[in-house]
Amino acid sequence: MQRILSTELAAHPYERVRVEGWVHRIRRLKAVSFLIVRDAAGLAQVVVTDPATITVSEESVVSVEATVTPNTQAPGGVELTGPVIRVLSAVDTPLPFELHRPELTAGLPAQLDHAALxxxxxxxxxxxxxxxxxxxxxxxxxxxxxxxxxxxxxxxxxxxxxxxxxxxxxxxxxxxxxxxxxxxxxxxxxxxxxxxxxxxxxxxxxxxxxxxxxxxxxxxxxxxxxxxxxxxxxxxxxxxxxxxxxxxxxxxxxxxxxxxxxxxxxxxxxxxxxxxxxxxxxxxxxxxxxxxxxxxxxxxxxxxxxxxxxxxxxxxxxxxxxxxxxxxxxxxxxxxxxxxxxxxxxxxxxxxxxxxxxxxxxxxxxxxxxxxxxxxxxxxxxxxxxxxxxxxxxxxxxxxxxxxxxxxxxxxxxxxx
Amino acid sequence: MQRILSTELAAHPYERVRVEGWVHRIRRLKAVSFLIVRDAAGLAQVVVTDPATITVSEESVVSVEATVTPNTQAPGGVELTGPVIRVLSAVDTPLPFELHRPELTAGLPAQLDHAALxxxxxxxxxxxxxxxxxxxxxxxxxxxxxxxxxxxxxxxxxxxxxxxxxxxxxxxxxxxxxxxxxxxxxxxxxxxxxxxxxxxxxxxxxxxxxxxxxxxxxxxxxxxxxxxxxxxxxxxxxxxxxxxxxxxxxxxxxxxxxxxxxxxxxxxxxxxxxxxxxxxxxxxxxxxxxxxxxxxxxxxxxxxxxxxxxxxxxxxxxxxxxxxxxxxxxxxxxxxxxxxxxxxxxxxxxxxxxxxxxxxxxxxxxxxxxxxxxxxxxxxxxxxxxxxxxxxxxxxxxxxxxxxxxxxxxxxxxxxx
Structure with missing residues (x-):
């Protein structure tokens, strides 16, 4: 299955697709968890019903096959449900600062020291x-x-x-x-x-x-x-x-x-x-x-x-x-x-x-x-x-x-x- | 008068125009002399009836106001006649090698030593x-x-x-x-x-x-x-x-x-x-x-x-x-x-x-x-x-x-x- 970009999801409602990117954020709620995947184009929201299947931490690189499901509450009007997540590269160390806040909270020297992040x-x-x-x-x-x-x-x-x-x-x-x-x-x-x-x-x-x-x-x-x-x-x-x-x-x-x-x-x-x-x-x-x-x-x-x-x-x-x-x-x-x-x-x-x-x-x-x-x-x-x-x-x-x-x-x- | 390029001359037959460039070559014949002017686009042939008016040597930079005259023998089918030549920059020293031959005849070291030329x-x-x-x-x-x-x-x-x-x-x-x-x-x-x-x-x-x-x-x-x-x-x-x-x-x-x-x-x-x-x-x-x-x-x-x-x-x-x-x-x-x-x-x-x-x-x-x-x-x-x-x-x-x-x-x- 050919990978598509997060911004192309809305054009494929109810289709099974593959997106790939970095785990931008993990949100664990009571009933459900969200994996926000960041790719070059933007963000995709992946709905995970069994939180135990989330084995990776933020910035890990994943390949996700899932179904595009319209949801007006989700970013871009769609989310990905029924995902099968494959880990391309696992991060097993804490990040020196978080990337999912609207602004980088780390000071400039720390940002420059960890420029790749x-x-x-x-x-x-x-x-x-x-x-x-x-x-x-x-x-x-x-x-x-x-x-x-x-x-x-x-x-x-x-x-x-x-x-x-x-x-x-x-x-x-x-x-x-x-x-x-x-x-x-x-x-x-x-x-x-x-x-x-x-x-x-x-x-x-x-x-x-x-x-x-x-x-x-x-x-x-x-x-x-x-x-x-x-x-x-x-x-x-x-x-x-x-x-x-x-x-x-x-x-x-x-x-x-x-x-x-x-x-x-x-x-x-x-x-x-x-x-x-x-x-x-x-x-x-x-x-x-x-x-x-x-x-x-x-x-x-x-x-x-x-x-x-x-x-x-x-x-x-x-x-x-x-x-x-x-x-x-x-x-x-x-x-x-x-x-x-x-x-x-x-x-x-x-x-x-x-x-x-x-x-x-x-x-x-x-x-x-x-x-x-x-x-x-x-x-x-x-x-x-x-x-x-x-x-x-x-x-x-x-x-x-x-x-x-x-x-x-x-x-x-x-x-x- | 706005300068035009040598390749634009043919579009201005019998008009008075201005071209500017380097004196690529001077050809002194018995009855007439030719000044070949090189600009970014190509070459223009300037007809000079009184050779005494050519006071510059090759690679000098000139501004020429002249009349575009069709001549099937000339490069591009036109030449410039009745020129008024203004010298923008005069060269008063011999060139280490000539530029108007089909190929550069100088050896590579001499070319590299005089790269600007x-x-x-x-x-x-x-x-x-x-x-x-x-x-x-x-x-x-x-x-x-x-x-x-x-x-x-x-x-x-x-x-x-x-x-x-x-x-x-x-x-x-x-x-x-x-x-x-x-x-x-x-x-x-x-x-x-x-x-x-x-x-x-x-x-x-x-x-x-x-x-x-x-x-x-x-x-x-x-x-x-x-x-x-x-x-x-x-x-x-x-x-x-x-x-x-x-x-x-x-x-x-x-x-x-x-x-x-x-x-x-x-x-x-x-x-x-x-x-x-x-x-x-x-x-x-x-x-x-x-x-x-x-x-x-x-x-x-x-x-x-x-x-x-x-x-x-x-x-x-x-x-x-x-x-x-x-x-x-x-x-x-x-x-x-x-x-x-x-x-x-x-x-x-x-x-x-x-x-x-x-x-x-x-x-x-x-x-x-x-x-x-x-x-x-x-x-x-x-x-x-x-x-x-x-x-x-x-x-x-x-x-x-x-x-x-x-x-x-x-x-x-x-x-x-």
């Missing part, structure tokens, strides 16, 4: 599906705009971009580093395919144990050529974010926020004023970002807001300056509900500009030979962005900590499980 | 699109079968699976390792979502400089629960490979091989006989795989062949044995044109079996605590596979070396660009 909770499982949908929406939106997917090296020969916060590894006896971003590679690939994207891990050896930082996270990168300036990048990003949110809504039914066709944008100098920060602040602090998020919602009814024109001295060397005032960048951050979830902008594209920028940054040109090649041999004006997937999903579902939306998070104190 | 060659660019299409086909096939995408840690706290061939890194003063595969994590996620897949980098510190090995490659992993045995996994894999090949054909027009609805499968002992290998060989050598590939084509008209039932002693500890003869595995390799491109099989799913297997392998149980949790708390019979993307694409297009199909390959001697 905690992730089974319907709330955590829903997050995994939301992340997958957001990622699929990202790809779909970009492929519709002629972007091509790439995969780039995560092991790099020189500690680039900033030099700090990189993980060092032993590469056959010499040092190498984990890539902090696919930045250089996606730029090089603009020279090949014009428009590219990558979904992949990035690594930051930042020793800060906050609710918004991970040492490995999933970066949704894109880069596009033949732009006028950073505003072309922002327009493409806005469409992409809308596509992601739409895919989450379609696939999971999650109540997602509206993405305005044009997300409000404020220049950095104006952002400081709105946030009540001193005019000589070089960057936005988390409190400023929160204030801007509230402002955008209040003044524009938008959960999203762009901040453009950050000071050049806070942006990486490849940043294209604003031609009208070269102390500010043709770049942007996108804040979602008061948290930066995307950084992007226009990049330099002329070889001479890179030589000057790297020299000014004190970077040895030889270490960047392969990267500089792209600009030596002709590159169009281009720009792009990097979305932090975990931050976006955390903001979307209202999680306070990115660890709540990451299956097996990595931070300075955690490399297991 | 070599990848622009239409043949290399086509490979990038084929890889992207194969990956998209993988996802599409699996999502249609209820698989959910996951992202798992690439930094792990213990050197697992084999202990050898792992890259070691400095994780805030203590050792950590780069994941050789998402194996343990995808298994744990079967306990959450039943069916999962991941597209991501894996790392092998194998000091072997062959045409089939990279120290980082893209692994297309899947894992599924509630199987009867490895044959359920093989059936799903066959459908997935067919979906990948189909997506490549649809997106790129590449002439792809047929994937039989049922790929021929031979047991390891039979495979040895077919390959003419001694019956006590513990594994298949590359020459044996080639012989099997020839056999499958000759006897079954199939470019693909499964080898099942490898000896358990050559498979990793989590491998499920064949219940009929526990010295052989419920696992398989998939060979494509005589090269192993996929390894997969059924895994153990009972906690006691893991404790026994790890103990037999001399692995400390404590190092696997988080992984063992999944089995302690109930796991269904499950299995999965890992496809090596670069190997598959190399085999598909007939490339002799996986470096020819990898944008920025990593091997023991190469970590740049």
């Amino acid at each position: 905690a992730l089974r909770h319907p709330s955590r499982r829903a997050v995994a599906r939301i992340s997958a949908a957001a990622t699929a929406g990202f790809r779909r939106a970009l492929e519709a705009r002629r972007f091509v997917e790439i995969h780039t090296p995560k092991i790099v020969g020189s500690a680039t971009e900033s030099g700090a916060d990189v993980f060092r590894l032993d590469y056959f006896g010499r040092p190498a580093y984990l890539a902090q971003s696919p930045q250089f590679y996606k730029q090089m690939m603009v020279g090949v395919l014009e428009r590219v994207f990558e979904v992949g891990p990035v690594f930051r050896a930042e020793n800060s144990d906050t609710a918004r930082h991970l040492t490995q996270y999933t970066s949704l990168d894109a880069e596009m050529g033949f732009i006028a300036d950073h505003r072309d990048v922002m327009a493409t990003l806005t469409g992409t974010i809308a596509g992601m949110v739409e895919e989450v809504r379609e696939r999971t039914g999650y109540d997602t926020p509206a993405v305005p066709p044009e997300i409000p944008a404020v220049h950095f100098t104006e952002a400081l004023r709105i946030a009540g920060a001193p005019a000589d602040e070089p960057d936005l602090a988390p409190a400023h970002e929160r204030a801007l998020g509230e402002w955008a919602r209040r003044e524009h009814g938008s959960e999203f807001v762009y901040v453009t024109g950050y000071p050049m001295r806070k942006r990486p060397f490849y940043t294209h300056p604003d031609p009208a005032d070269p102390s500010y960048a043709n770049g942007f951050d996108l804040l979602f509900r008061g948290l930066e979830i995307v950084t992007g902008g226009q990049r330099l594209h002329r070889h001479a500009d890179y030589v000057a920028a790297l020299s000014a940054a004190g970077e040895p040109l030889a270490a960047h030979q392969g990267y500089l090649d792209a600009f030596r041999y002709g590159m169009p004006p281009h720009g792009g962005w990097a979305i932090g997937l975990e931050r976006l999903v955390a903001r979307l579902i209202g999680a306070a900590n990115v660890r709540e939306v990451t299956a097996f998070p990595r931070d300075p104190r955690r490399v297991a499980p | 070599a990848l622009r060659h239409p043949s290399r660019r086509a490979v990038a699109r084929i890889s992207a299409a194969a990956t998209a086909g993988f996802r599409r096939a699996l999502e249609a079968r209820r698989f959910v995408e996951i992202h798992t840690p690439k930094i792990v706290g213990s050197a697992t699976e084999s202990g050898a061939d792992v890259f070691r890194l400095d994780y805030f003063g203590r050792p950590a390792y780069l994941a050789q595969s998402p194996q343990f994590y995808k298994q744990m996620m079967v306990g959450v979502l039943e069916r999962v897949f991941e597209v991501g980098p894996v790392f092998r510190a194998e000091n072997s400089d062959t045409a089939r090995h990279l120290t980082q490659y893209t692994s297309l992993d899947a894992e599924m629960g509630f199987i009867a045995d490895h044959r359920d996994v093989m059936a799903t894999l066959t459908g997935t490979i067919a979906g990948m090949v189909e997506e490549v054909r649809e997106r790129t027009g590449y002439d792809t091989p047929a994937v039989p609805p049922e790929i021929p499968a031979v047991h390891f002992t039979e495979a040895l006989r077919i390959a003419g290998a001694p019956a006590d060989e513990p594994d298949l050598a590359p020459a044996h795989e080639r012989a099997l590939g020839e056999w499958a084509r000759r006897e079954h008209g199939s470019e693909f062949v499964y080898v099942t039932g490898y000896p358990m002693r050559k498979r990793p500890f989590y491998t499920h044995p064949d219940p009929a003869d526990p010295s052989y595995a419920n696992g398989f390799d998939l060979l494509f044109r005589g090269l192993e491109i996929v390894t997969g099989g059924q895994r153990l799913h009972r906690h006691a079996d893991y404790v026994a297997a790890l103990s037999a392998a001399g692995e400390p149980l404590a190092a696997h605590q988080g992984y063992l949790d999944a089995f302690r708390y109930g796991m269904p019979p499950h299995g999965g596979w890992a496809i090596g993307l670069e190997r598959l694409v190399a085999r598909l297009i007939g490339a002799a070396n996986v470096r020819e199909v990898t944008a920025f390959p990593r091997d023991p001697r190469r970590v740049a660009p």
Whole structure:
């Protein structure tokens, strides 16, 4: 007999069927007992008249052949009666926490220590599906705009971009580093395919144990050529974010926020004023970002807001300056509900500009030979962005900590499980 | 004026248009000169009557406003006349090799040293699109079968699976390792979502400089629960490979091989006989795989062949044995044109079996605590596979070396660009 999913039961009234899954909950009442079986799709209620036949404990894996019986009181309007239960995998140890409460009651460290169990909770499982949908929406939106997917090296020969916060590894006896971003590679690939994207891990050896930082996270990168300036990048990003949110809504039914066709944008100098920060602040602090998020919602009814024109001295060397005032960048951050979830902008594209920028940054040109090649041999004006997937999903579902939306998070104190 | 792509020119006869791209080739004839402009879509021929107006060299990036003029002799049936050429990025240095020949004439090391340039060659660019299409086909096939995408840690706290061939890194003063595969994590996620897949980098510190090995490659992993045995996994894999090949054909027009609805499968002992290998060989050598590939084509008209039932002693500890003869595995390799491109099989799913297997392998149980949790708390019979993307694409297009199909390959001697 072919297995069917719990959500398909209602279509088979009075038929003998087979469902398989985990024993989500055992409810022993006076006259009858219920075995709630959880599968990928949902829950099925199995009616057991002789409680002695329930030999398994919660989270055991079972195969149940039974009759689908309509019962308006049961979840989904049906229950399974006359079951024959076969145990596929028996649990013979107490669970460190229960999975059948509406919320996980264990603290976050206990959840993370027992991730293989905690992730089974319907709330955590829903997050995994939301992340997958957001990622699929990202790809779909970009492929519709002629972007091509790439995969780039995560092991790099020189500690680039900033030099700090990189993980060092032993590469056959010499040092190498984990890539902090696919930045250089996606730029090089603009020279090949014009428009590219990558979904992949990035690594930051930042020793800060906050609710918004991970040492490995999933970066949704894109880069596009033949732009006028950073505003072309922002327009493409806005469409992409809308596509992601739409895919989450379609696939999971999650109540997602509206993405305005044009997300409000404020220049950095104006952002400081709105946030009540001193005019000589070089960057936005988390409190400023929160204030801007509230402002955008209040003044524009938008959960999203762009901040453009950050000071050049806070942006990486490849940043294209604003031609009208070269102390500010043709770049942007996108804040979602008061948290930066995307950084992007226009990049330099002329070889001479890179030589000057790297020299000014004190970077040895030889270490960047392969990267500089792209600009030596002709590159169009281009720009792009990097979305932090975990931050976006955390903001979307209202999680306070990115660890709540990451299956097996990595931070300075955690490399297991 | 909005830019259009080279492939859109024929739809705009006698109109004034703008195209943008790289100067692919300059042909100076007696009466006239041609500027061939390459963009993401193809090539456009620009007719220049005064050669003195061509001030740029090949690979410079230009914006050309011109009139679309039908000319049956020109590529695509149109050429651009009366051009006004604006230089977006000038190349003022000789190219290390030319891009406008049908094939790249530079040797592979020179191509890899100048990857940012070599990848622009239409043949290399086509490979990038084929890889992207194969990956998209993988996802599409699996999502249609209820698989959910996951992202798992690439930094792990213990050197697992084999202990050898792992890259070691400095994780805030203590050792950590780069994941050789998402194996343990995808298994744990079967306990959450039943069916999962991941597209991501894996790392092998194998000091072997062959045409089939990279120290980082893209692994297309899947894992599924509630199987009867490895044959359920093989059936799903066959459908997935067919979906990948189909997506490549649809997106790129590449002439792809047929994937039989049922790929021929031979047991390891039979495979040895077919390959003419001694019956006590513990594994298949590359020459044996080639012989099997020839056999499958000759006897079954199939470019693909499964080898099942490898000896358990050559498979990793989590491998499920064949219940009929526990010295052989419920696992398989998939060979494509005589090269192993996929390894997969059924895994153990009972906690006691893991404790026994790890103990037999001399692995400390404590190092696997988080992984063992999944089995302690109930796991269904499950299995999965890992496809090596670069190997598959190399085999598909007939490339002799996986470096020819990898944008920025990593091997023991190469970590740049």
